[in-house]
Amino acid sequence: MSESxxxxxxxxxxxxxxxxxxxxxxxxxxxxxxxxxxxxxxxxVIGSNFFDMAQHQxxxxxxxNVLRNIKSWSLGAMALFAVVISIVATALLLPRxxxxxxxxxxxxxxxxxxxxLVGRLMGVLLLVFVSLAVMDLLMVAxxxxxxxxxxxxxxxxxxxxxxxxxxxxSLKQETLASGxxxxxxxxxxxxxxxxxxxxxxxxxxxxxxxxxxxxxxxxFLIFFIGHFQADALDFYLKGVEAGTSTFSQYLALGFSLxxxxxxxxxxxxxxxxxxxxxxxxxxKLVMMACYYVLLYTLLAWWIFSDKEx
Amino acid sequence: MAxxxxxxxITDLVKEFKTTMRGRPLRAVDQVSLRIMPGEVxxxxxxxxxxxxxxxxxxLGLLAPTAGSCKIFGRDSIKVxxxxxxxxxxxxxxxxxxxxxxxxxxxxxxxxxLGGSVLxxxxxxxxxLVDLKDARDRRVGGYSKGMLQRIGxxxxxxxxxxxxxxxxxxxxxDPVGSREIRDLVxxxxxxxxxxxxxxxxxxxxxxxCDRVGIIFAGKLIREGKLEELIAIEDQTEVVIRHAxxxxxxxxxxxxxxxxGAELVQTGKPRTTLERLFLKEIxxxxxx
Ligand SMILES: Nc1ncnc2c1ncn2[C@@H]1O[C@H](COP(=O)(O)OP(=O)(O)OP(=O)(O)O)[C@@H](O)[C@H]1O
Ligand SMILES: [Mg+2]
Numbered sequence: 001m002s003e004s005x006x007x008x009x010x011x012x013x014x015x016x017x018x019x020x021x022x023x024x025x026x027x028x029x030x031x032x033x034x035x036x037x038x039x040x041x042x043x044x045v046i047g048s049n050f051f052d053m054a055q056h057q058x059x060x061x062x063x064x065n066v067l068r069n070i071k072s073w074s075l076g077a078m079a080l081f082a083v084v085i086s087i088v089a090t091a092l093l094l095p096r097x098x099x100x101x102x103x104x105x106x107x108x109x110x111x112x113x114x115x116x117l118v119g120r121l122m123g124v125l126l127l128v129f130v131s132l133a134v135m136d137l138l139m140v141a142x143x144x145x146x147x148x149x150x151x152x153x154x155x156x157x158x159x160x161x162x163x164x165x166x167x168x169x170s171l172k173q174e175t176l177a178s179g180x181x182x183x184x185x186x187x188x189x190x191x192x193x194x195x196x197x198x199x200x201x202x203x204x205x206x207x208x209x210x211x212x213x214x215x216x217x218x219x220f221l222i223f224f225i226g227h228f229q230a231d232a233l234d235f236y237l238k239g240v241e242a243g244t245s246t247f248s249q250y251l252a253l254g255f256s257l258x259x260x261x262x263x264x265x266x267x268x269x270x271x272x273x274x275x276x277x278x279x280x281x282x283x284k285l286v287m288m289a290c291y292y293v294l295l296y297t298l299l300a301w302w303i304f305s306d307k308e309x
Numbered sequence: 310m311a312x313x314x315x316x317x318x319i320t321d322l323v324k325e326f327k328t329t330m331r332g333r334p335l336r337a338v339d340q341v342s343l344r345i346m347p348g349e350v351x352x353x354x355x356x357x358x359x360x361x362x363x364x365x366x367x368x369l370g371l372l373a374p375t376a377g378s379c380k381i382f383g384r385d386s387i388k389v390x391x392x393x394x395x396x397x398x399x400x401x402x403x404x405x406x407x408x409x410x411x412x413x414x415x416x417x418x419x420x421x422x423l424g425g426s427v428l429x430x431x432x433x434x435x436x437x438l439v440d441l442k443d444a445r446d447r448r449v450g451g452y453s454k455g456m457l458q459r460i461g462x463x464x465x466x467x468x469x470x471x472x473x474x475x476x477x478x479x480x481x482x483d484p485v486g487s488r489e490i491r492d493l494v495x496x497x498x499x500x501x502x503x504x505x506x507x508x509x510x511x512x513x514x515x516x517x518c519d520r521v522g523i524i525f526a527g528k529l530i531r532e533g534k535l536e537e538l539i540a541i542e543d544q545t546e547v548v549i550r551h552a553x554x555x556x557x558x559x560x561x562x563x564x565x566x567x568x569g570a571e572l573v574q575t576g577k578p579r580t581t582l583e584r585l586f587l588k589e590i591x592x593x594x595x596x
Binding site: 011012013016017020021024027028031032100101102104105106107108109110111112306308309 | 405
């Protein structure tokens with residue numbers, strides 16, 4: 001037997017262990033058949049095609065609703081699905097490892113706990129990324145097809161009404177602009193960033209909770225607080241006297257150091273109203289997301305490093 | 310790293326668990342010290358709840374000691390790299406249900422830094438060794454208890470560790486299987502691998518271990534070389550086949566007439582149930 005050969009010392013790098021763990025988490029989630037939800041998404045995208053209110057006005061408004069509907073329904077569904085997937089998947093991994101005692105088998109290998117945590121987080125993010133990419137593809141395909149159809153209709157109608165060539169061209173441009181474009185991709189990126197922050201928060205909750213249910217509930221709670229924090233603070237700031245406003249500004253700042261303002265990631269609504277997303281906005285969101293992901297990963301590490309499994 | 314460092318060195322290990330908010334903490338391990346030299350097979354025996362698993366988990370850094378320290382080949386268990394040279398089989402092992410047997414070994418191998426053809430060959434060898442070749446492409450979720458135990462053993466040995474820690478390796482395994490596990494432990498010993506195992510099946514511990522420790526209520530109450538612990542120095546056993554009653558009575562006479570000797574018991578030796586079981590199965594297989 002080859003057993004008696006002298007034993008070489010193997011050593012994995014942090015990166016390779018993290019990749020192994022994240023691919024493992026990804027496989028685990030995929031084999032739980034999470035991707036079935038994509039069928040639901042496809043139904044939503046197709047369904048959003050039919051919410052066209054009959055309009056008998058000029059060519060400029062024909063089909064504009066359809067395009068807007070496809071965008072707002074798809075992006076809305078993407079945001080919802082992505083958040084649900086990331087929270088549920090993250091909440092599932094660590095508590096289940098503890099419950100099934102599979103965590104022993106991993107941590108009994110030379111695996112630093114930070115590698116374990118980051119690997120799990122990366123696995124969930126990979127899952128979210130792939131889901132978003134597939135949904136994005138579906139949305140773009142639907143939008144592209146539909147834009148073509150709308151333009152054809154508009155042209156026919158405009159020609160029928162004897163519009164000048166110039167006006168037809170500019171109408172076409174306008175329709176194209178509200179079809180597939182890079183702004184949409186920026187909106188999807190914003191969804192991904194928001195969900196990444198949420199997954200990191202959920203990870204740190206799961207390090208001290210003992211059950212999937214608790215983790216899920218608390219994470220959704222934080223998610224909602226993150227959405228309403230801006231409004232609540234606004235309300236509070238309006239209520240206080242002008243003299244104490246520096247104090248309340250610090251309070252607001254302190255609060256936002258820990259609880260992200262998820263409202264800022266909601267570029268979707270503006271986009272559907274054809275408000276452009278600037279590069280600066282995207283940059284800011286990326287920075288913000290990095291900060292919170294780092295913060296919550298470190299927090300998770302801090303709790304998890306002393307945890308007895 | 311000194312090569313003559315003990316494979317396992319546990320010094321005054323104490324582990325307490327908080328039970329309720331106000332109640333006194335439960336002392337699961339109480340001042341245990343033990344030392345296992347490289348190449349030894351050490352058996353820790355004790356009744357349920359005596360602290361065997363807790364000791365092993367502390368040794369692996371899965372639990373933080375309340376007091377005392379654990380070292381593996383001279384490296385403190387709290388440090389991650391102390392686990393480079395250890396393979397662990399937990400009690401009632403449970404692996405990722407969504408992976409197949411082969412994928413399971415690949416996953417743990419990767420975590421230890423193996424890869425490529427080295428890992429592939431290693432998986433081949435181990436699957437052969439634990440007799441799971443036919444089940445390599447089946448999901449671990451569908452494995453029987455004995456199969457889980459065997460895939461667990463393979464997983465523990467994936468990176469050629471110099472120390473293998475087995476928590477009740479034969480729990481839930483049938484006599485044939487547990488005999489195979491016993492043979493595997495002996496094979497490991499022949500390769501110079503240190504084995505630290507625990508069990509409450511005394512007979513099996515007796516068959517493989519060089520040294521044993523007896524733990525009771527968290528305290529190590531007895532420790533030593535196996536022969537020294539169990540030999541009854543002033544007695545001798547003679548087993549005779551086809552002895553008729555005349556021969557037996559003559560032997561008894563001789564014993565009575567010799568000075569200082571005393572007959573303690575005569576009778577028919579019984580086969581153990583385990584031996585009987587194995588014999589019957591073998592016969593069944595042959596016919
Ligand atoms: N995580 C824990 N929290 C609280 N008490 C624990 C914990 N783990 C073990 N104990 C307690 O510590 C004591 C020793 O447990 P341990 O699992 O080490 O026993 P054991 O010798 O392995 O028993 P068995 O033969 O049943 O496996 C038991 O009383 C047990 O209830
Ligand atoms: Mg035990």
